[in-house]
Amino acid sequence: MTVAPAPVKERIRRVPEVLTPDRLRTIVAFVAAIAVFGIGEILHPGFGSAESVKAILLTASFVGFVAAGQTFVVLVGGIDLSVPWVLNAGAILVVTTSLGQDGRASWAVLLTLAMGLGFGLVNGLAVAFLAVPAVVITLAMGGVAQGLTLGLSQGLTCSSCASYAPPVIRHAVTGEALGIPGGLFLWLGIALLMTFVLGYTTFGRRVYAIGNNAEASFLAGVNVRLVTVVLYMLSGMFAAFAGITLAAYGGQASLGMGDPYLFQSIAAVVIGGVSILGGRGNYLGSTAGSITLVALVTLLLAENMPDWGRDVVYGGVILAILLLYGREKTAV
Amino acid sequence: MQQAPLLLSFAILAGTFGVYAGLFVSNQHHFLTPFEGQSIVNTAVPLVFAAVGQTVVVLTRGLDLSVGGVMALTNTIVASNMHSSTGSMVAWSLIGLAIGAGAGLVNGCLIAFGRLQPILVTLATLSIYSGLAIKVLPEPGGSIPIEYTKFMANVNGPWGLIYVAGLLLVWFVFRRTPFGVAVYAIGNDQAAARASGIKVRLVKVGAYVFAGTLFSAGALFFSATTLGGDATAFDPFILTSIAAVVLGGISFFGGRGSAVGAVAGAFALTLVTPLLFQANVNQLYTDAFQGLFLVLAVVLAGLVGRLVSART
Numbered sequence: 001m002t003v004a005p006a007p008v009k010e011r012i013r014r015v016p017e018v019l020t021p022d023r024l025r026t027i028v029a030f031v032a033a034i035a036v037f038g039i040g041e042i043l044h045p046g047f048g049s050a051e052s053v054k055a056i057l058l059t060a061s062f063v064g065f066v067a068a069g070q071t072f073v074v075l076v077g078g079i080d081l082s083v084p085w086v087l088n089a090g091a092i093l094v095v096t097t098s099l100g101q102d103g104r105a106s107w108a109v110l111l112t113l114a115m116g117l118g119f120g121l122v123n124g125l126a127v128a129f130l131a132v133p134a135v136v137i138t139l140a141m142g143g144v145a146q147g148l149t150l151g152l153s154q155g156l157t158c159s160s161c162a163s164y165a166p167p168v169i170r171h172a173v174t175g176e177a178l179g180i181p182g183g184l185f186l187w188l189g190i191a192l193l194m195t196f197v198l199g200y201t202t203f204g205r206r207v208y209a210i211g212n213n214a215e216a217s218f219l220a221g222v223n224v225r226l227v228t229v230v231l232y233m234l235s236g237m238f239a240a241f242a243g244i245t246l247a248a249y250g251g252q253a254s255l256g257m258g259d260p261y262l263f264q265s266i267a268a269v270v271i272g273g274v275s276i277l278g279g280r281g282n283y284l285g286s287t288a289g290s291i292t293l294v295a296l297v298t299l300l301l302a303e304n305m306p307d308w309g310r311d312v313v314y315g316g317v318i319l320a321i322l323l324l325y326g327r328e329k330t331a332v
Numbered sequence: 333m334q335q336a337p338l339l340l341s342f343a344i345l346a347g348t349f350g351v352y353a354g355l356f357v358s359n360q361h362h363f364l365t366p367f368e369g370q371s372i373v374n375t376a377v378p379l380v381f382a383a384v385g386q387t388v389v390v391l392t393r394g395l396d397l398s399v400g401g402v403m404a405l406t407n408t409i410v411a412s413n414m415h416s417s418t419g420s421m422v423a424w425s426l427i428g429l430a431i432g433a434g435a436g437l438v439n440g441c442l443i444a445f446g447r448l449q450p451i452l453v454t455l456a457t458l459s460i461y462s463g464l465a466i467k468v469l470p471e472p473g474g475s476i477p478i479e480y481t482k483f484m485a486n487v488n489g490p491w492g493l494i495y496v497a498g499l500l501l502v503w504f505v506f507r508r509t510p511f512g513v514a515v516y517a518i519g520n521d522q523a524a525a526r527a528s529g530i531k532v533r534l535v536k537v538g539a540y541v542f543a544g545t546l547f548s549a550g551a552l553f554f555s556a557t558t559l560g561g562d563a564t565a566f567d568p569f570i571l572t573s574i575a576a577v578v579l580g581g582i583s584f585f586g587g588r589g590s591a592v593g594a595v596a597g598a599f600a601l602t603l604v605t606p607l608l609f610q611a612n613v614n615q616l617y618t619d620a621f622q623g624l625f626l627v628l629a630v631v632l633a634g635l636v637g638r639l640v641s642a643r644t
Contacts, residue, residue, distance in 0.1 A: 079451060122627070126627070126630060126631060126634070129634075130630070130631060130634025130635065131634060132630045132631070132633075132634055133584045135395060135397075135451055135574075136574060136578060136584065136626070136630055137627065137630060139570070139571055139574060139623075139626075140571070140575070140623045140624075140626035140627045140630065141623065141627065142571075142623070143571045143619045143620065143622055143623025143626065144619070144620050144623035144624055144627065145623075146619040146620070146623070147616070147617045147618060147619035147620020147621065147622070147623060148617070148620045150616040150617070150619065150620075151614055151616040151617035151620060154614075154616070155616055262455075263455070263459050266452070266455065270452070276449055276452055277449075306467070307466065307470075308463040308464070308466035308467040308470070309463065309467075310463070311459045311460065311462055311463025311466065312459070312460050312463040312464065314456070314459045315456040315457060315458070315459035315460035315463070316456075316460065318452065318455070318456035318459070319442065319453065319456045319457075322446070322448050322449075322452055322453070322456070323442075323446055323448070327446065327447045327448060
C-alpha cells in the first residue's frame with residue numbers, strides 16, 4: 001500500500017521542471033496574442049499582415065515600456081498609479097526642453113528620465129520608509145505630477161509647448177531598419193535587459209524574494225528598503241521613457257495622452273501572469289500581455305466598437321484574468 | 333490618545349480655514365459673507381459623501397477606486413432622464429441611489445466571493461463604469477430641473493450643511509448597528525471576526541454597497557449644483573476621497589478611524605481651491621496642491637506612527 005504513491009511523486013516532480021506555472025502563464029499569454037491575430041485575420045483579412053502586425057506591435061511597445069516599470073513594482077506586491085501623469089509630464093518636458101533641436105535632444109532625454117526617477121524616488125521612500133500604502137502615495141504623486149504639468153505648461157499653452165520632438169528621437173522610434181521600426185528594437189532591448197536583470201542577477205533574486213516574503217528576505221540580509229525604492233524609481237523612469245517615445249511617435253505632446261496607460265499597463269501585467277500579490281511572473285509575460293491587449297483593442301475598433309467600449313474592455317479583461325489567475329488562496 | 337488622529341484632522345481643517353479666511357480678509361477687507369459659505373459648502377457636500385463612503389470600505393481594509401465611475405454613471409443617467417415633475421425627481425433620485433448600490437454590489441461580490449484584491453477589482457470596474465457613463469452621455473450635457481437644484485442646494489445660504497448633519501446622523505446610527513460593529517471587527521482582525529460568528533463576506537459586500545450608495549448620493553448633489561451631466565467630471569474624486577480619508581486619520585490597515593474625521597478632511601481639501609484663488613495661484617495647480625496635501629498627510633502620519641511605535 002505504501003508503494004503506490006512513488007510513481008505519482010516522480011511524475012509531479014518531472015513536469016514542473018520544464019513547465020513551471022510561471023512559464024505556462026507566459027506561454028498562455030503569447031498563445032492568446034497569436035490567437036487574437038488569427039481571429040483578426042479571419043474577420044478582417046489583412047489584420048495579420050506584416051504591415052498591420054508591425055503597427056500593432058509598435059503601439060504595444062508604448063504599453064510595454066510602462067508595463068516594464070509596473071512589472072517591477074507589482075513583483076514586490078506594489079502598484080504605481082502615478083504613471084499616466086508622469087508619462088504626460090515626460091512627453092511635455094522632452095519637447096519643451098529640446099525645442100525640436102537635435103543638439104538639445106540628449107540633455108532633454110536625460111532631464112526627462114531624471115524627472116521620472118524623481119517622482120519614483122518620492123513614491124519609493126514613502127512606501128519603503130513610512131509604510132504608506134502604495135496606492136495612496138502613487139495616487140497623490142500622480143496628482144502632484146498632473147497639477148505641476150498643467151500649471152507649469154499653462155494648460156499646454158506655453159510658447160514652447162507646441163514644439164516638436166527632435167528629429168533624432170523621432171527617427172529612433174519611427175525610423176525603420178531592416179523594415180522594423182526603431183521603437184521595436186528599443187522594446188526588444190528592454191525586454192532582454194529586464195529578463196536578464198530579473199532572472200540572472202542578484203538584484204532580480206532579491207526582487208522575487210521580497211515579493212514572496214519581505215520579512216524573511218530582510219532577515220536573510222536583503223536591503224528591502226533600498227530595493228523597493230529602486231523599483232519605484234525605475235517605474236517612474238519607464239513612465240517618463242514611454243512619454244518620450246510617445247511624443248516622438250506622435251511628433252508632439254498633448255494633455256491626457258497618458259490616461260490610457262494606467263489601465264493598459266496594469267492589464268498587460270495581469271494578462272502576462274504576474275501575480276498581483278507579488279513574487280511571481282516575469283517581464284516576457286508582460287510583453288505578451290501588452291501585445292494581446294493592444295491587438296484585442298485594435299481588432300474591436302476595426303469591428304466598429306465605439307470609444308467607450310474600449311474602457312469597458314480594459315475593465316472586463318482585467319476582471320476576467322483576475323478571476324482566472326488572481327484569486328487569493330485562503331478561503332474566507 | 334485614541335482620539336488623536338481625529339483631533340489632528342480638525343486641526344488641519346482649522347489651519348486651512350484660518351489661512352483661507354486670513355487671505356480673504358486681507359484681500360477683500362471684509363469677513364466671509366454667506367455667499368462664500370454657501371459656495372464652499374455646496375462644493376464640499378459631494379466630496380463629504382464620497383469620503384464617508386470611502387471610509388466604510390477602508391475600515392474593512394479595502395479601497396474603492398471606482399468612486400469616480402460610480403458618480404459619473406449616476407450623474408449622466410440622472411441628467412439625461414430627470415424631468416421637473418416631483419414624481420420624476422423622486423424616482424430618478426432613487427434610481428440614482430440604486431445605481432450606486434448596484435455598482436457597489438458588483439464590487440463587493442467580486443472582492444468577497446471572487447477573493448480578489450480590492451484595488452484591482454475597483455480599478456477594473458472604474459474603467460467599466462466610466463466607459464458606460466461615456467456611452468450614456470458622450471458629451472457634457474443633459475439637464476437637471478431648476479426645482480431639483482432649489483430643493484437640494486438652496487442658493488441663499490449654506491443649507492448643504494443639513495445634508496452633512498444628516499449624513500453624520502446616519503454614521504452614528506451605523507456605528508451602533510451590528511453591521512457597523514462587524515465592519516470595524518473585520519478591519520481589526522478578519523479571522524477573529526469570523527471566529528466570533530460574523531459573516532465576513534456578507535459584511536464586506538454590504539460595506540461596498542453602502543459606499544456605492546453614498547457615492548451616488550454625492551453625485552446627485554453634484555448634479556443639482558452643476559445643473560447637468562459630465563462623464564469626465566468625477567475623476568478627481570478618486571484622489572480627493574482617499575485624501576479626505578487619510579486627512580481624517582482613518583487607518584489604511586483597517587478598523588481604526590471615524591467618518592467624522594473624513595468629513596473634516598473633505599472640507600479641508602475643498603478649501604484648497606478657494607485658498608489658492610485668494611493666494612493668487614493659478615487654478616491649474618489645484619491637483620498639485622491637493623496631491624501635496626495628501627503626500628504631507630501620509631508622510632506626517634507615517635512619521636508620527638514611527639515615533640509612537642518607537643516609544644512602545
